[in-house]
Amino acid sequence: MMTEKQPAFVTGKRKYLFCGDHKGLERLTPIIKKVKKENISFEVVYLGEKEETDISMWMRNQKMGTFLYIAMEWSKLENFKHLAVECGFSEEEAQFIGHGVRMIDVFCCKCHQKTKIDSEGLGKLLTTCSRCHLKLSVSDHYSPLRGSYLGYATLDTGSDHR
Ligand SMILES: [Zn+2]
Incomplete structure (x- = not known):
């Protein structure tokens, strides 16, 4: 029925941001590897230990052409989706990947x-x-x-x- 969405690599961005909880980052690993291999700048943030205000500051300070991946438990994903939109990321500039019980x-x-x-x-x-x-x-x-x-x-x- 409702299949879990797999993260897909969106090419041609200047920089990539990877955020997630433990399982989420694990699922993003194949893409992180690709980005590393192509020598594109990126940052990885483990969301389990960050305050929402820190994340929001960090997102707001990103430059144009940055692509955002957030992989979280479904229950928390919505919040981060709102946060990303508030910080100026459009649907085309971000991918949200949920896991666990929805x-x-x-x-x-x-x-x-x-x-x-x-x-x-x-x-x-x-x-x-x-x-x-x-x-x-x-x-x-x-x-x-x-x-x-x-x-x-x-x-x-x-x-x-x-
Ligand atoms: Zn009723």
């Missing part, structure tokens, strides 16, 4: 509350709305407007052990 929001058709679930459950699992406790069938319809996947009421009125 949590997604399910939008309740009844009370409009969002409930977080593991994305593995997308399209096949049932979940329960965290506010109104309605049983929801998680569809694979993503609503950009809601920023979440739509959950529909299930007809299953079977045993409910609450």
Whole structure:
């Protein structure tokens, strides 16, 4: 279903920045090797030990023509994506690679509350709305407007052990 995106080498940049947690940097290694081999300048930053403000300063100080890679756990990737955009990196100047469990929001058709679930459950699992406790069938319809996947009421009125 939802395959993990593999980092791809975007050529022709003046400089490359590689940021990530342990697993993330591991996945970026093939690209780091290529950049090294071609003698292009680059920096590697382990995000596990940096404060967000440090990272933001560092990103803002980069020159034009710099390409950014961020490889993080899904749960943290969004934050860093926002941060990179704030610091002036466009979608064309950055690549974001997530790993691990990806949590997604399910939008309740009844009370409009969002409930977080593991994305593995997308399209096949049932979940329960965290506010109104309605049983929801998680569809694979993503609503950009809601920023979440739509959950529909299930007809299953079977045993409910609450
Ligand atoms: Zn609800």
